[in-house]
Amino acid sequence: MTRPRTLVAAVAAASLALGAAATAPAAFAAPPGWNTPAPVVTRAGLDPALVAGRGADVAFLEQEAENAVTDGTVIGPGREAYTIEAEASGRSAVRLTPGQYVEFTLPAAANALTVRYSIPDAPGGGGLTAPLTVQAGPHTATMQLTSQYAYLYNQYPFTNDPDAGLLHPDWWVAECGCVPAATTPSFEPAAPFRPMKFYDEQRLLLHKTYKAGDKVRLTASADVPWTVIDLVDTELVGKPVVVKKAANVVDFGADPSGRRDSADAFDAAIAAAKQRGQVVYVPQGEFRVERHIVVDDVTIRGAGTWHTKVFGSEVALAEPAADGSTHTGVGFYGKDAADGGSTDVHLSGFSIIGDVRERIDTDQVNAIGGAFHDSSFSDLYIQHTKVGMWFDGPMSDVTVERNIIVDQIADALNFHIGVTDSVARHNFVRNSGDDGLAMWAESQGGTTLTNARNTFERNTVQTPNLANGIAIYGGTDNTVAGNLVADTIREGSALHAGSRFGAHPFAGTLIFRENTTVRAGTRELNWNIGLGSLWVYALEGSISGVHVTGDHYLDSTYNAIMLVSEWGVKDLYSMTDVSFADVRVDGTGTSVLSARVKGEASFQNVDARNVGAVGINNCGSFGFPPTGSEFSVADLGGNDGGGTTGPWMAAWELPNTITCHDRPPVVAPPAPTPWP
Template identity: 65%
Template sequence: MSHRKRQLTTAAVTVALLAAVGGTGTAHAVANAPGAVVTKAGIAPSLTRGRGADLGFAEQNAFNARTDGTVIGPDTTPYTLASEATGRKAVSLTPGQYVEFTLPADTNAITVRYSIPDAPTGGGITAPLDVTVNGHHRQTMTLTSQYAWLYNEYPFTNDPTAGPLHPDWWTTECGCVPDQTTPTPVFPTPFRPSHFYDEQRLLLDHTYRAGDVIRLAVPAGSPAATTTIDVLDTQNVPAPLRRPDHSLDVRDFGADPSGATDSADAFDAAVAAAQRTGRTVWVPPGTYQVNRHIIVDHVTIQGAGNWYTVIKGHQVTLPTPAPDGSVHTGVGFYGKDASAGGSHDVHLRDFAIEGDVRERIDTDQVNGVGGAFSDSSIEGLYIHHTKVGIWLDGPMTDLRIRNNQIADQIADGINFHGGVTDSVIANNFVRNTGDDGIALWSAPAADANDVVDHNTVQTPVLANGIALYGGSDLTVSGNLVADPIREGSAIQLGTRFGAVPFGGTISVADNTTVRAGTFELNWKIGLGAIWLYALEHSLDANVQVTGDDFLDNTYDAIMLVSDWGVKDQYSITNVHFSNIRVDGTGTDVVSARAAGGATFQNVVARNVGAVGVNNCGSFHFTSAGSEFNLTDLGGNTGGGTTGPWLAPWELPNTITCDDRPTVVPPPAPSPWQ
């Protein structure tokens, strides 16, 4: 079952809709910006050292482009358009305004990340966006906010006029439990708007050359009061793949490539024939309507490329809830349940899955890919508008998830849940998830010997970029994680959500995080770019954090914390940081709010906003010092205005506890000499 872990019931400061739309940064025009400025996660690619995914497209931020619109941001405040943008800035256009980009390479396809307002009572609107190249060759995209704009407390609502969903939950806006407060607090509406952005793809009429200028313009009559442009992705998509020899064409089984009729039965028939004959199922270019799960086992399904083969479905309400609690179904490719042995030797390749999920219902099985797969692969997919891109329930083993794009999910991007072993998640691009970008959740069984390598995770609206909840012998390496929005970090190791304890060696190596560490709205403290959290067990596995770059940290770079209620039960030990670069912290390099200890070697820091170490330990403040010990193994250099970040007087456990230090926004990261 795909029951999602319940998130923290936290809150933020009250904001009005205008603040959500506008952000808090200074608005200004950039009418004469330079030509093609290619970024990765909103910074120069040279600063990422080759980390993250490479799927053949170039990212350009609108705030670097030419425009007669208004730049919003930078802003890290939750519930604002700027804070959910890549780089925490975007360009807002009113009808008649434009933003234009110089193409950095030959281009025949674009992806626009954008936001337009919701309808006054929810449900979204549609609005046009004109695309022209060199002043002509105009095409028009139809943007929508039907898959964006969530409100209120977890698990959220699409209704901007709704009051608190959970009157018995603590709410930070009023510092109260509403149904126990007299008089009952009056909450503003819309309450906590979020998840503003969506993206849309467009194949251009032909291939344009490097140096050509592409303009995105809002027509004068647009019904959208503002159209906010975040990022333009450009690429040169190769021609459609050719049909494999001896494959079975789904059209021969009745599939409709026009999308006019439901092709689910045709897919089932093609899969059954392929299983009997050992042949591949071929899905040629087209849009195929599929409104339920396709169950796959011992089969390969091959598309012509995810720009050409699109499998798209409506969300369908079930007449009665399913045994797993689902009240809807929708398009998705599912392995058999692990309790039935799971599926084996399944290979899903080179097609798009376009869902129709607009609300978060955690019991619903409306994921792009689900079930259990062993000895299988998922490669070259584009998964859009499903609940979770890929949610897999173990036990299962030997799965390879590579070269996929997952965008605009209501919940996670990829989740290995419970006993997924010897599997790889590599070279995937994940953007705008409503929960963790990539998670390994070891409940009730341990995920083990899994590798999360060279993925890019951008702008997870809730929770973490990459999260490990328990498990053994796990590796997180070479990833690029940027701009987590609320209640999470770029990378978290947490003993929570009923997960088994960590075991073996946990390696977090050679990753880059950018503008990470959000404000934890219940604790009212800033989180680290990497966050180690002992909530349900001690965290005492061999944790090696080495070779990572923590850039432009909103608060701390490194945070080790236990919850107040269990601070005398659980500790964090056997953690080792080495060969780390920290460029910019709003507060500290290390914040320790737990008992235990960690070693540090060759951790170089600069542009530190506060003291290097904020050591509160377990908040007992004994005469012997903090309950958290820092061990200096040498080579720890740099710091900020207060001197070296790891000074001798801080060792091993001097209490340097400032519960909420003043935040000093760091300068933009720059090359290391």
């Protein structure tokens, strides 16, 4: 499960201290009847009207801390990797010192909240813990915060040690523009080098239901020098779901207190359920499971993700397993694809909480793993595993829907090798350590199996702290539709199609339809250019058949669209049959289109505004022939609007005028607004 990547970096932070920022107005206790600020509900840090009908339908309401009442300090906005504000939703948050607070007004009745936060790492790594006081009405509760699952440093695959030297001194390092092992004296960056993954989140069930307009105040502890609050999600959680005619795991010895390991009891309940033709029921409680539960031809239901928790420690193996794993942990796995995989598996209604704190790519420590057919995974909450759901095909007809996957060390979900006719929809992903959602049609061992006819639809992906929001690596006739992707941070874009990582070639049509991206596109420091909110990358082969309709690219950090090949293969690979229609671009730091590849693309009814540089940055494949660029743009009509340099698609640019300026000044656009 390794995808080696060339790492890029911003200038490393010399310390984890937060920089100065504007101070928010101090709050006071308003007498009864006084007007207080109305709650500001957002989706991905935006007015929900701007993203209506896109992204996952979720049960909670999001409120960004920077919009709440506080006597703390608003940090950001900022988008430079390796800074705490860059990993914040909406790219701003609130920093509290001990005793300071941030106070939210409930927009609707709620009895539960999720807090996304950051506290410092321990000086030598490994994390700290600290309480957070939660006051709801006259009642006070304590939420225990931790940074034990945050803070990675250095080069891929990263380390928990902030003082570590370069993990790969023989790799190119952008900070010095050198290969350190080849320099005299050898370059050694200041520690901590490339700090990342600052945030984590905690959930809390309140003791009662509070009505709209009630206040929830979060007050920082003196146990740590600072606490950053990014956002709060509030919701109204129903009572535990009870399934009576079922194989109840407690009846087979499972311990709902979490003190004893319940893995054997789960196995026994599954065996009994299959014999009786029943479902397995996991009731309200906390169940410790410290190995894989193998599932086949079984339905397992919990009492709801807030009520049923299956958790476990990461367990070191006495010797590596046959698959290379050096650890095991809580997870529900289908049979291996070589054994035909598992069939008719349906998991729903519980949380899976792991204990993964470092990235070891050979480890099988995912919440869901293996191969499945005719199966479904729904209404799950997954946190602190390596990958939320990693499927190794061949497999088919799998549905993944309405899950919340947060705080992963690597991907949230990956359809890997020969996954066909499957769909992931209405899933909510935040703070993945690699691609949020990926289809990786890897040609492992020369297999002819490829990913085909799969769909990622109506998902929300926020703040992946490495790589892309949604990535498609090869495959045939796949679709990405109706998704919302926000705040990509480093080495990636919101939407990505890449001929890379040993994937099968793209075939048929890859469709991007009616997606919205927000504050997306990152700076690729090895190239020293900005990526697009949509990034198509021909690294290992030519790409054809990418059709984009109805996408909205909002507040792109650099380009809205980037079509690019690697310098070393720029004369080998091209892009053809690439089209854009009915697309809106609201704000770019640089161009609407940056083309660094040979080939062609067509545009029809692509409207743009607040464009920061020339509309089309056309470098082609850098041959700069007198006949014009090796990349051609076809204007099919209706391409309107522009920005600081005039119309984004100007007649003088067509069809292949060379307008190559890769590093223009970035002009930060205004915040997105409704389209007329």
